[in-house]
Amino acid sequence: MALLKTILTRHFLYTPRIVPTITRFTSTESNVVADEDAPVDMQNPFKKEQRQCILCQLKITPDYKNYRLLSQFQSPYSGRIYGRHITGLCKTKQLQVEAEIRKAQNCAYMPYFYKDKTFLKDPKLFDPENPIRSHRF
Amino acid sequence: MPTYELALMLRTMPKAELKTTLKRVSHHIFSRGGIIRNIENLGFRAMPYKTSAHGVVHREANYFVFKIDTPTRVVADLKEEYGRDVDIIRQRVYKATEETNTNCTLEKELLPPAYRKEVQNMIEEGKTQVNKFTYKFNYNSGLDYYPFQK
Numbered sequence: 001m002a003l004l005k006t007i008l009t010r011h012f013l014y015t016p017r018i019v020p021t022i023t024r025f026t027s028t029e030s031n032v033v034a035d036e037d038a039p040v041d042m043q044n045p046f047k048k049e050q051r052q053c054i055l056c057q058l059k060i061t062p063d064y065k066n067y068r069l070l071s072q073f074q075s076p077y078s079g080r081i082y083g084r085h086i087t088g089l090c091k092t093k094q095l096q097v098e099a100e101i102r103k104a105q106n107c108a109y110m111p112y113f114y115k116d117k118t119f120l121k122d123p124k125l126f127d128p129e130n131p132i133r134s135h136r137f
Numbered sequence: 138m139p140t141y142e143l144a145l146m147l148r149t150m151p152k153a154e155l156k157t158t159l160k161r162v163s164h165h166i167f168s169r170g171g172i173i174r175n176i177e178n179l180g181f182r183a184m185p186y187k188t189s190a191h192g193v194v195h196r197e198a199n200y201f202v203f204k205i206d207t208p209t210r211v212v213a214d215l216k217e218e219y220g221r222d223v224d225i226i227r228q229r230v231y232k233a234t235e236e237t238n239t240n241c242t243l244e245k246e247l248l249p250p251a252y253r254k255e256v257q258n259m260i261e262e263g264k265t266q267v268n269k270f271t272y273k274f275n276y277n278s279g280l281d282y283y284p285f286q287k
Binding site for chain 1: 146198202238239243
């Protein structure tokens with residue numbers, strides 16, 4: 001019986017199937033409803049913002065004459081330049097900072113083995129105790 | 138003519154004398170066909186380290202930066218000239234750098250190693266080389282003795 005029923009319904013459905021397809025073209029209402037449920041083309045709303053290093057963010061190019069800024073990348077204990085894993089700068093900016101510090105030290109703007117005591121209370125741009133990667137110091 | 142930055146440290150002296158020294162310094166540039174774009178005075182202050190020049194130890198200096206355009210071959214001549222000047226403690230010449238806007242690559246650098254382009258290239262390069270740890274010497278390679286220490 002069940003088999004008969006299915007065959008019958010199939011046969012019945014087969015013929016009127018064409019009719020609604022024709023009517024769909026005429027009715028605009030059904031078209032609008034289908035568009036509302038359709039996926040909308042949009043950008044990923046969960047995409048994270050691109051992180052930038054502090055010098056790129058503020059658009060600063062390190063300069064050897066600006067030794068006060070450069071001294072912020074220097075250890076107050078040994079005068080050594082902090083590495084990229086501590087300063088959190090991008091590769092290009094870190095290289096620039098290192099080169100400019102060398103220049104400033106050579107020009108006698110900045111000391112080699114200590115940090116100028118007038119700059120000791122300058123704001124900290126990073127925390128040397130919490131580097132991005134662990135280090136041996 | 139490229140732009141250079143001439144960083145000068147002058148000895149402590151009264152203002153009138155400083156003026157004549159600066160004039161002398163700039164005349165050397167002009168006489169060699171150079172031009173001065175800008176003179177910056179960074180002030181009189183204690184040097185971070187003492188410097189001995191021309192037989193005198195200096196602990197303070199007048200800091201000046203000249204931005205100059207000169208032919209490249211003149212620079213060595215200028216350096217030699219200023220090296221002989223008794224009023225100049227120390228001098229450095231650097232090429233003036235232009236401001237360059239590069240995109241920050243920090244995000245790419247903070248990716249896990251497998252996703253970094255640098256590491257990927259390194260792995261690719263490693264694949265082309267013989268692995269020292271897994272390499273095994275073949276005895277049937279024509280040598281009738283073992284060439285390494287056992």
